[in-house]
Structures are given as structure tokens and as C-alpha cells.
Amino acid sequence: DARVTQTPRHKVTEMGQEVTMRCQPILGHNTVFWYRQTMMQGLELLAYFRNRAPLDDSGMPKDRFSAEMPDATLATLKIQPSEPRDSAVYFCASGFERGSDYGYTFGSGTRLTVV
Amino acid sequence: KQEVTQIPAALSVPEGENLVLNCSFTDSAIYNLQWFRQDPGKGLTSLLLIQSSQREQTSGRLNASLDKSSGRSTLYIAASQPGDSATYLCAVMSGGSNYKLTFGKGTLLTVNP
Numbered sequence: 584d585a586r587v588t589q590t591p592r593h594k595v596t597e598m599g600q601e602v603t604m605r606c607q608p609i610l611g612h613n614t615v616f617w618y619r620q621t622m623m624q625g626l627e628l629l630a631y632f633r634n635r636a637p638l639d640d641s642g643m644p645k646d647r648f649s650a651e652m653p654d655a656t657l658a659t660l661k662i663q664p665s666e667p668r669d670s671a672v673y674f675c676a677s678g679f680e681r682g683s684d685y686g687y688t689f690g691s692g693t694r695l696t697v698v
Numbered sequence: 699k700q701e702v703t704q705i706p707a708a709l710s711v712p713e714g715e716n717l718v719l720n721c722s723f724t725d726s727a728i729y730n731l732q733w734f735r736q737d738p739g740k741g742l743t744s745l746l747l748i749q750s751s752q753r754e755q756t757s758g759r760l761n762a763s764l765d766k767s768s769g770r771s772t773l774y775i776a777a778s779q780p781g782d783s784a785t786y787l788c789a790v791m792s793g794g795s796n797y798k799l800t801f802g803k804g805t806l807l808t809v810n811p
């Protein structure tokens with residue numbers, strides 16, 4: 584089965600450090616989403632790309648977060664500087680659109696702890 | 699802004715019971731609605747996807763219904779098993795051209811042997 588690969592699976596870092604999370608979408612999928620999951624807020628959309636172009640990053644704190652898709656096989660989410668409130672699980676999902684048919688596959692997530 | 703609500707937040711049932719999970723959404727202009735399962739510490743697994751033109755979808759012991767006009771969906775699980783214990787998330791894809799998913803906060807289901 585094709586899958587979305589996220590690295591690292593777990594990350595513990597000190598406040599103020601830069602964090603980079605990576606996602607390898609499924610080959611052939613043209614959309615990539617970044618979500619953050621916390622107990623309080625649930626799943627929140629941070630940013631998404633279609634055909635590598637950023638379409639919406641309104642859910643992302645722009646002063647410290649950035650999302651890029653340097654090529655079709657890699658999407659990155661960076662936090663600089665990181666803060667304890669950024670502790671969460673970050674999910675990447677890739678999706679396809681074929682006519683009126685849509686599909687999404689989620690990665691296993693990166694569990695980030697900022698101390 | 700689309701908002702998705704799931705009730706109840708948690709549910710505990712004995713093995714073998716049939717159960718219903720509820721999902722409501724505020725904006726009926728959706729492309730589709732999807733039910734996901736999430737096991738502790740894991741990612742999301744898609745269970746059922748209902749297109750906006752459909753009323754229900756079935757997969758094994760799972761049946762999901764959609765009433766777009768009233769902004770409601772239900773996930774029916776027949777003959778529940780301990781292996782069904784997980785968090786169930788409802789997500790809607792909003793209308794327009796952005797294909798975003800808006801999630802509810804989920805229902806934590808525990809099926810007791």
C-alpha cells in the first residue's frame with residue numbers, strides 16, 4: 584500500500600530551537616496538507632499545497648511557522664523559534680482529485696515536545 | 699466558517715452492542731463527509747467517505763449516513779467488538795475550490811469485553 588511518510592516520528596527540543604518536520608507524499612497525489620492535533624483544539628489545518636503551490640496557510644502562525652514544498656516528493660514544516668505551546672502531533676496528508684472523486688491519506692505524524 | 703461537532707465526546711459500551719456516533723456541521727455546502735478512525739498514538743485511517751450527492755455508505759459492520767440539508771451525519775457500528783475501541787473523527791470537505799477538511803474533535807469509543 585502507498586503511504587505518506589513523516590519524519591521524525593518523535594522530536595523533543597528545547598524552547599527557542601528550530602524544528603523541521605518532513606513529509607513524503609504519495610507519488611501522484613497533487614495536494615499536501617499539514618495539520619496539528621492537540622487535546623484542546625483537536626485537528627487544525629495549518630497549511631496546504633496543490634501542485635506544490637501554497638494555497639492556504641491562514642491557520643499557521645506566520646511569525647514562527649513556515650511550510651514549503653521544494654519538490655513533489657518533499658514537504659517541510661519549520662518552526663523557528665519553537666515554544667512549549669507548539670507541543671502537539673503534526674500530521675501530513677496527501678490527496679488526489681479525479682473528477683468528483685477525492686481521497687486523502689494521512690501520515691503517522693510527528694509528535695513534537697518543546698521543553 | 700465551517701464548524702464540525704461530534705456527540706458524544708466519549709462512549710463506553712459492552713461488546714456486541716450496536717451504537718451510533720453523531721456528527722453535525724454548520725455549512726451544508728460540502729463536497730463530501732468522511733469518517734476516520736484514530737488509534738492511540740497513531741495516524742488517521744479513513745473508514746467511509748460519503749459524497750454530497752449520496753445518502754449513505756457501508757463497509758462491513760459500518761454504515762455512515764449523510765443528511766446534508768440538516769447538516770448531520772451518523773456512523774452506525776453493528777455488533778461492536780473490543781477491537782473497535784478508538785477515536786472516531788468526522789471531517790467535512792467544504793465547498794469552493796480549496797478541498798480543505800474540517801474535523802470534529804472526535805468520539806472516544808471504548809468497547810468492553
